[in-house]
Amino acid sequence: MSHVNKSAHPFDKGRLEALLSRRFFYAPAFEIYGGVAGLYDYGPSGSTLQANIIAEWRKHFIVEESMLELDTTIMTPAPVFETSGHVARFADWMVKDVKTGDVIRADHLVKNVLEARLAGDKEARGQAAAPAKEDEKDKKKKKNKTAKAAAVQLADDVAKSYEVTLAQLDNFSGAELGELCRKFNIRNPDTDNEVTEPQEFNLMFASSIGPTGQHPGYLRPETAQGHFLNFSRLLDYNNGRVPFASAQIGRSFRNEISPRAGLLRVREFTMAEIEHFVDPQNKSHPRFKEMRDVVLVLLDRHVQSSGNTTLIKMSIGEAVEKGIIANETLAYFMARIYLFLLKIGINPDRLRFRQHMSNEMAHYATDCWDAEIQNSTGWTECVGCADRAAYDLTVHSARTGHPLVVREALKEPIVTEKEVPEFNKKALGKTFKQDAGVLQKHVESLDEAALSKLKSELAEGSTTIIIDGKTFEIAPDLLRVERKTFKQSIREYTPNVIEPSFGLGRILYTLLEHTYWSREQDVERGVLSLPPVVAPTKVLIVPLSSKEEFDPLVQEVSSKLRRAGIFSRVDDSNTSIGKRYARNDELGTPYGVTIDFASVQNKTMTIRERDTMDQRIGSIDEVIATVTDLVEGNIDWTEACQRLPAYDGVQAIES
Numbered sequence: 001m002s003h004v005n006k007s008a009h010p011f012d013k014g015r016l017e018a019l020l021s022r023r024f025f026y027a028p029a030f031e032i033y034g035g036v037a038g039l040y041d042y043g044p045s046g047s048t049l050q051a052n053i054i055a056e057w058r059k060h061f062i063v064e065e066s067m068l069e070l071d072t073t074i075m076t077p078a079p080v081f082e083t084s085g086h087v088a089r090f091a092d093w094m095v096k097d098v099k100t101g102d103v104i105r106a107d108h109l110v111k112n113v114l115e116a117r118l119a120g121d122k123e124a125r126g127q128a129a130a131p132a133k134e135d136e137k138d139k140k141k142k143k144n145k146t147a148k149a150a151a152v153q154l155a156d157d158v159a160k161s162y163e164v165t166l167a168q169l170d171n172f173s174g175a176e177l178g179e180l181c182r183k184f185n186i187r188n189p190d191t192d193n194e195v196t197e198p199q200e201f202n203l204m205f206a207s208s209i210g211p212t213g214q215h216p217g218y219l220r221p222e223t224a225q226g227h228f229l230n231f232s233r234l235l236d237y238n239n240g241r242v243p244f245a246s247a248q249i250g251r252s253f254r255n256e257i258s259p260r261a262g263l264l265r266v267r268e269f270t271m272a273e274i275e276h277f278v279d280p281q282n283k284s285h286p287r288f289k290e291m292r293d294v295v296l297v298l299l300d301r302h303v304q305s306s307g308n309t310t311l312i313k314m315s316i317g318e319a320v321e322k323g324i325i326a327n328e329t330l331a332y333f334m335a336r337i338y339l340f341l342l343k344i345g346i347n348p349d350r351l352r353f354r355q356h357m358s359n360e361m362a363h364y365a366t367d368c369w370d371a372e373i374q375n376s377t378g379w380t381e382c383v384g385c386a387d388r389a390a391y392d393l394t395v396h397s398a399r400t401g402h403p404l405v406v407r408e409a410l411k412e413p414i415v416t417e418k419e420v421p422e423f424n425k426k427a428l429g430k431t432f433k434q435d436a437g438v439l440q441k442h443v444e445s446l447d448e449a450a451l452s453k454l455k456s457e458l459a460e461g462s463t464t465i466i467i468d469g470k471t472f473e474i475a476p477d478l479l480r481v482e483r484k485t486f487k488q489s490i491r492e493y494t495p496n497v498i499e500p501s502f503g504l505g506r507i508l509y510t511l512l513e514h515t516y517w518s519r520e521q522d523v524e525r526g527v528l529s530l531p532p533v534v535a536p537t538k539v540l541i542v543p544l545s546s547k548e549e550f551d552p553l554v555q556e557v558s559s560k561l562r563r564a565g566i567f568s569r570v571d572d573s574n575t576s577i578g579k580r581y582a583r584n585d586e587l588g589t590p591y592g593v594t595i596d597f598a599s600v601q602n603k604t605m606t607i608r609e610r611d612t613m614d615q616r617i618g619s620i621d622e623v624i625a626t627v628t629d630l631v632e633g634n635i636d637w638t639e640a641c642q643r644l645p646a647y648d649g650v651q652a653i654e655s
């Protein structure tokens with residue numbers, strides 16, 4: 001699918017939102033009770049779209065990479081998140097309006113206000129693009145939702161300091177965000193009131209397990225911990241071999257401070273997470289060479305800390321060689337994420353990978369790149385790809401006493417020699433009484449060089465050791481130091497974890513923005529150019545008339561498509577064919593087949609392609625074979641046109 005904007009009309013978010021609501025992709029949950037911010041229900045089109053994205057995700061990752069799939073519980077006992085660090089640190093900074101008490105996430109407030117002032121500055125300098133025409137309804141809707149600043153020109157150094165601040169926004173602590181609010185006089189844009197100092201707010205939903213209330217728990221904010229706690233079983237399942245990856249698709253919950261960005265920031269969402277367990281001494285990837293030449297758009301840490309947003313285009317092979325991406329496995333997954341997003345229809349020109357700055361990284365991560373997708377609200381993280389090192393397995397193992405390690409038989413045993421102290425404990429006890437233990441501990445803590453020295457002193461007679469001012473005279477009958485040989489045939493280590501973490505709602509929404517456009521002849525005729533692989537319905541069957549004589553043919557076409565594994569729907573409503581096609585353009589249905597009077601007589605059928613409205617004709621079986629190949633991605637529309645001649649009744653049908 002080409003990502004050239006087909007529309008002669010500028011993108012209009014209001015129109016897209018109206019379409020998504022009208023065609024029930026998703027809607028606010030509990031709407032008739034007034035709704036709850038950050039909670040959404042998906043309707044038939046949204047659910048199927050999400051299911052198709054998940055199906056492709058499973059093929060692209062789980063099947064292609066032989067991952068071990070999991071389905072672990074959402075409700076999690078508190079000790080798990082105490083150990084993982086979420087109870088102490090899974091938090092955002094919030095401020096309150098000093099008069100109304102309205103709560104706002106501090107970094108979002110700074111971002112919105114500074115971006116609005118910069119936009120006002122651009123307008124005042126006459127650089128702004130001509131604003132899209134908005135009707136009054138749209139304007140009203142937008143009011144209160146975004147911080148709007150008047151068209152006021154800023155001093156050059158002020159504008160620059162805003163830009164530098166915005167480029168580093170994710171790097172600031174709570175105190176620094178408070179400082180920024182004071183320095184730039186940032187207030188609540190809805191009321192113009194001052195805001196309080198930032199306070200930390202933990203994003204986990206707390207609960208309790210069982211009737212006594214004595215077992216606190218949390219709804220998980222990510223699926224990852226379920227993978228780590230099952231590590232030993234997974235390793236066993238994988239015959240004790242590393243590397244391997246586990247994968248899980250499931251719900252997560254975050255009590256976001258003030259979610260106002262539709263599906264981009266919600267309180268309950270579906271995640272798809274991979275935990276790839278790897279030897280910390282060897283983070284190469286066996287299939288790296290297959291991805292080496294994939295070129296990604298990168299925004300690295302150093303560029304951002306200089307207040308810049310300059311992007312570089314580079315193959316992942318080069319990025320690893322230059323040390324821009326930490327290791328092969330991390331880079332391999334970034335390339336695989338990129339290919340997945342393209343496959344489902346994300347525009348590659350609006351996709352970049354941004355590296356986290358050091359303060360921004362989650363408490364467990366050592367390197368992290370976010371796949372960010374550009375949309376009407378800016379660049380949004382849709383997939384996080386982090387090297388979590390050995391953090392999680394180490395802390396859970398320490399807390400539970402359950403070893404979460406790999407034990408690997410060494411091909412060649414490692415033979416080492418070292419000096420070892422040997423004590424005559426009986427004689428030592430007699431000579432030094434209760435101080436014998438102190439002496440023994442001290443000697444055991446000596447390094448190789450100190451033990452060698454001790455050995456040669458003992459060989460010459462006796463030696464003296466002073467511990468905390470106390471002198472110990474040691475003769476060779478109390479202590480000997482011997483050189484011993486050790487043979488190690490097992491290596492034990494805690495694996496590191498590379499984690500790609502996908503938020504499906506964010507991907508789904510940005511995909512809808514990227515594929516939405518409206519027909520040149522009529523701005524109201526919206527189209528979603530969803531690729532067939534994810535489109536909720538692949539083929540629309542449109543009988544021209546509701547006459548009974550059409551029924552057997554409609555059933556025949558339906559059942560043949562069903563047998564070919566192609567999801568189709570019949571639209572036998574009484575509206576014109578043009579209206580029926582228009583409705584399905586809005587649903588993103590890529591192909592329509594029309595059954596008319598000629599079909600009944602000649603067993604022919606036309607096929608219409610959604611984006612071009614181009615129509616072709618062929619025998620029913622030819623058309624079914626062609627549409628099957630199209631949906632399965634075996635051919636494109638140009639190839640389909642070589643198989644089937646043009647249908648010239650097109651104008652009549654679309655009008």
Ligand SMILES: Nc1ncnc2c1ncn2[C@@H]1O[C@H](COP(=O)(O)OP(=O)(O)OP(=O)(O)O)[C@@H](O)[C@H]1O
Nearest residue numbers: 254256264265266269381382383384501502503506
């Ligand atoms: N509140 C949310 N609503 C929808 N999706 C979310 C939300 N929080 C996280 N995600 C998704 O889960 C993925 C992994 O979560 P991660 O913890 O890396 O996000 P995050 O860094 O906390 O996001 P943000 O900085 O935007 O709050 C994100 O890339 C995103 O797609």
